[in-house]
Amino acid sequence: MIKISSLAHVYEKGRRLKFPYWEIADMEHWLLLGASGSGKSTLLNIISGLLEPSQGEVLINGTDLYTLPARGRDRFRGRHIGIIFQRPHLIRSLDVFDNLALSAVMAGLPVDHERNLSLLHDLGIGELAKNYPDQLSQGQLQRVSVARALVNKPDLLIADEPTSSLDDENANQVIQMLTTQAKDNGAALIIATHDRRVRDHITKTYLL
Numbered sequence: 001m002i003k004i005s006s007l008a009h010v011y012e013k014g015r016r017l018k019f020p021y022w023e024i025a026d027m028e029h030w031l032l033l034g035a036s037g038s039g040k041s042t043l044l045n046i047i048s049g050l051l052e053p054s055q056g057e058v059l060i061n062g063t064d065l066y067t068l069p070a071r072g073r074d075r076f077r078g079r080h081i082g083i084i085f086q087r088p089h090l091i092r093s094l095d096v097f098d099n100l101a102l103s104a105v106m107a108g109l110p111v112d113h114e115r116n117l118s119l120l121h122d123l124g125i126g127e128l129a130k131n132y133p134d135q136l137s138q139g140q141l142q143r144v145s146v147a148r149a150l151v152n153k154p155d156l157l158i159a160d161e162p163t164s165s166l167d168d169e170n171a172n173q174v175i176q177m178l179t180t181q182a183k184d185n186g187a188a189l190i191i192a193t194h195d196r197r198v199r200d201h202i203t204k205t206y207l208l
């Protein structure tokens with residue numbers, strides 16, 4: 001269960017961004033909606049432990065994220081939260097398999113090669129394990145990002161604008177992939193989006 005309460009953030013010289021109360025039960029799927037500049041990315045960064053809010057609390061499975069020291073928070077994120085960024089941010093000098101392994105290492109967890117390979121297979125890219133990022137298409141890179149986000153069996157999967165640059169068919173596939181993978185891996189899912197096409201698939205919405 002994830003809970004945010006009394007949350008607000010002020011960037012230097014910025015206006016005050018306020019975030020209403022939000023409770024996400026285990027394995028629920030949510031859309032995070034709001035106009036450009038309303039604070040969606042800011043909120044995702046706060047929930048992920050990447051940006052300390054000016055005020056308020058983020059509780060994840062009973063842990064108050066911002067009472068942890070910075071290193072403890074990084075470790076907590078690595079173990080409990082999988083993030084799919086707008087761009088893949090893979091390490092170019094490592095192949096797909098090693099990019100996945102690195103996620104576990106960074107979180108201080110043992111590398112489970114079997115699980116990683118089966119994630120790649122589930123996502124339809126098992127044969128690409130030994131390829132390097134610059135040998136992959138954008139769609140394949142996005143699938144690797146999803147696999148990487150799932151490596152450590154997170155309780156929460158977060159995707160920031162995953163469909164904005166895709167045509168209808170590919171957008172549909174990505175939404176299906178995210179919802180299926182979240183379900184199969186027992187994770188809650190938050191998708192931040194402007195995209196009306198995503199709204200047909202997920203009914204719970206948090207509006208900024």
Ligand SMILES: Nc1ncnc2c1ncn2[C@@H]1O[C@H](COP(=O)(O)OP(=O)(O)OP(=O)(O)O)[C@@H](O)[C@H]1O
Pocket residue numbers: 011012014017034035036037038039040041042043
């Ligand atoms: N690092 C920063 N320093 C100062 N102001 C920032 C910073 N990041 C974001 N802002 C401001 O905070 C507000 C919210 O930005 P944020 O990126 O969270 O919105 P968003 O809803 O994700 O927007 P978009 O949909 O366009 O990506 C905006 O007014 C933005 O200019």
